[in-house]
Amino acid sequence: xxxxxxxxxxxxxxxxxxxxxxxxxxxxxxxxxxxxxxxxxxxxxxxxxxxxxxxxxxxxxxxxxxxxxxxxxxxxxxxxxxxxxxxxxxxxxxxxxxxxxxxxxxxxxxxxxxxxxxxxxxxxxxxxxxxxxxxxxxxxxxxxxxxxxxxxxxxxxxxxxxxxxxxxxxxxxxxxxxxxxxxxxxxxxxxxxxxxxxxxxx
Numbered sequence: 001x002x003x004x005x006x007x008x009x010x011x012x013x014x015x016x017x018x019x020x021x022x023x024x025x026x027x028x029x030x031x032x033x034x035x036x037x038x039x040x041x042x043x044x045x046x047x048x049x050x051x052x053x054x055x056x057x058x059x060x061x062x063x064x065x066x067x068x069x070x071x072x073x074x075x076x077x078x079x080x081x082x083x084x085x086x087x088x089x090x091x092x093x094x095x096x097x098x099x100x101x102x103x104x105x106x107x108x109x110x111x112x113x114x115x116x117x118x119x120x121x122x123x124x125x126x127x128x129x130x131x132x133x134x135x136x137x138x139x140x141x142x143x144x145x146x147x148x149x150x151x152x153x154x155x156x157x158x159x160x161x162x163x164x165x166x167x168x169x170x171x172x173x174x175x176x177x178x179x180x181x182x183x184x185x186x187x188x189x190x191x192x193x194x195x196x197x198x199x200x201x202x
Contacts, residue, residue: 028193029151038102041091042148044156045075045083045109048164055166056087057159059174062097065189070174072163072167084109085129087160088116090171092143094137101141108149108157129181151194155184161169 034040038065054077059070074087088107095103107113114120115130116137122130126175137143150157158181159174166172177185186192 024197024199026195027198029149029192029196030193031148031152031155033061034063034104036063038063038104039068039095039100040104040106041095042106042134042153042156043084043086043087043091044083044107044153044160045080046157046160046164047078047080047083047157051077052087053164054080054083055160055163056083056090057161057163058087058091058156059159059177060091060100061188064128064195065175067185069169070159072159072166072174073171074163074166074169076169081109081111082127082129083160084112085127085133087156088112089129089133089136092133094187096136096139096141098188102143103141104144104146106146106153107158108148108150109187110147126179149196151196155181158184 012138031042042061043056045054045056047054048119054075055073056075057072057092060068062068071090073086073090075083078086084107088105091105092103112121115122115127116133126134137145162178163172
């Protein structure tokens with residue numbers, strides 16, 4: 001069933017490429033386990049409507065690909081980038097509090113990753129949440145901050161979207177994975193990769 005599902009997705013993607021083949025190629029994207037001894041944090045943020053309601057979520061997994069814990073937070077009114085900031089900030093704060101010595105942080109927001117890693121010019125204006133993230137990264141621990149594509153961040157995306165339905169604006173800890181998330185975690189655990197059309201830069 002999984003192979004059939006994957007084949008259907010690939011066929012649809014190739015059909016799309018056939019209509020617009022210029023400077024594009026197919027890559028396969030999925031979640032990758034962290035090295036032995038490391039913990040991986042995937043985070044995401046989302047907003048609905050005209051930035052009327054926003055939220056974020058994230059999850060920690062070990063080098064075996066197993067769930068450690070997750071979190072969700074309903075934020076209120078802000079844009080998607082600030083929701084992404086909240087997701088990374090809350091995850092880093094939890095990891096530091098839990099004394100995780102080696103952490104890999106992944107987000108599908110390329111702009112946010114560039115802001116965190118000083119790969120873009122902020123023009124002297126640094127958002128408060130980015131300053132808080134920089135402060136956490138400067139602590140005495142090993143942290144790698146990486147960009148991933150959406151297809152490699154689906155479990156965090158699920159948590160972020162479900163944060164919008166929370167009754168409270170407090171950060172909600174998710175000790176056990178929700179039933180509706182099991183299929184995505186299953187894909188991640190067994191290394192399912194999704195085909196994606198990307199533009200080739202020469």
